Amino acid sequence: MQKETQETLCSKVEESYHIIGKKWMGLIIHCLMEEPKRFGEIHAFIPDLSKRVLNERMKELEECGVVLRNVITERPVRTEYSLTKKGAELGKALKAVEAWADKWL
Template identity: 35%
Template sequence: MGDQLFKSSVETTLKVIGGKWKLVILCHLLDDAKRFGELKRGMPDITQKMLTQQLRELEDDGIIHREVFVQVPPKVEYSLTEYGRTMEEVLDVMAGWGQQHHERTEV
């Protein structure tokens, strides 16, 4: 697993989902679509600017879909694309590792 293709693939993955917030956003969108305000309330430590930026990057990479509803007031929802749903397995593995790590380091 230490070959160059493996390292390059991990680097590519991190370019798409790396950073503090993208994986958290994906976790929030696993169950259903969310409005911007719902995402913001679910992640109180993220700034509005950072949330907007992370959502745009995930949309540009085809991981999430942004749907604008024509109504007054305007309504925008974010959801995982079919391609974005392929991240669920990655999130499950990460959650399992995180739980094991937490148990291991618990005092």
């Protein structure tokens, strides 16, 4: 028998876990916190993350407004990714998780 107080899931909460619950998302946001970075720099920072998936993640982060993509039209073309305000605040929230990690892991 279920409890009477049938809790229900807040869609915002659900959506946030859908974002940070994807593989590599946390680390990507973490590595953009200090300063904007180029594609290759992120890739160098997280070597186990393939270019294919990194590109996919960056598109997702751009689409949900966490990251801004700035294509620099020099040659060779460079792309710089930076956190938006929204993204920077997500990064700050994730610092709580990192503090937990530092204490417990």
